[in-house]
Amino acid sequence: MPARSSSLIARPLGQLADTAPTVPDDLPGLLTCLAQVPDPRRDQGRRHPFAFVLSLAAAIAEWAADAPPNVLARLGSPCWEPDRGPVAPAEVTVRRVLQRIDGDALDAAVGSWLAGRERAAGQ
Template sequence: MPARSSSLIPRPLGQLADTAPTVPDDLPGLLTCLAQVPDPRRDQGRHHPLAFVLSLAACAVLAGAKSLAAIAEWAADAPPNVLARLGGPCREPGRGPVAPAEATVRRVLQRIDGDALDTAVGSWLAGRERAAGQEENDSDRRPLPSLAVDGKTVRGARRTDGTQVHLLAAMTGIGLVTAQREVDATTNEITVFQPLLAPLNLHG
């Protein structure tokens, strides 16, 4: 069944729901990562940059949004200075940025390349974890570098043919999901394992 405006958030943004609270210094890094996601829309008729829509969605999820409708509501309530910091364009002199409509948010999040968004969100989360590790001086308390890969069936999510959605995720030693990919119904986790790890930095 196609996603509706009240549908749950896309799986890549779900990684943000359980992360530690962010600080203003985290924002530039998040915007940089999201800017790497390809835009699935045609050039004609774009009113809002893709990175702006994605950053609004990410911040809404970090603030507790759990559905597409909640993301759009958070964006609509965001003050102009927040919209500007997230890359919102000013189209009229003397007027601040305008949040995208709910229909725009829904269409973008339904059409976005899930793997590309996963990679962007995962790279930002991994960067936060590395920065936190560098600030931790007590090596006895710092967990050893590790990465675990596990599969899970997403509860309540089904494809248009009725089959359940199954994900393969890579997690760090503290439970941070740095990458995840959907396992197609016609294959298994083994075929997804190498592509899942390919973009990750496995040094050490």
């Protein structure tokens, strides 16, 4: 029997991956539009096209906006609406947080969490 995933969002992400775009012909147009956005990164070390990164960010924002209340609750949503339950933060909130985050602190926190999971799995 395969091991059950401990990820809180693995199932919803799997569902997202299985969902075909409503109008597949629109994706090249979206990528063309996103390619017009100036890339603020240095030339050295660019691995992925900027339009690709932007399209993934848009997909994540869409997923968050459409995430079911039970997933938002499990992810720790403190914001509740009486008729809807937990709600996702607005896109602008996510963008501002990502712009201001200390990348080294995030890396250390996630690394610590992963190390703890590995230790627990080894016991």
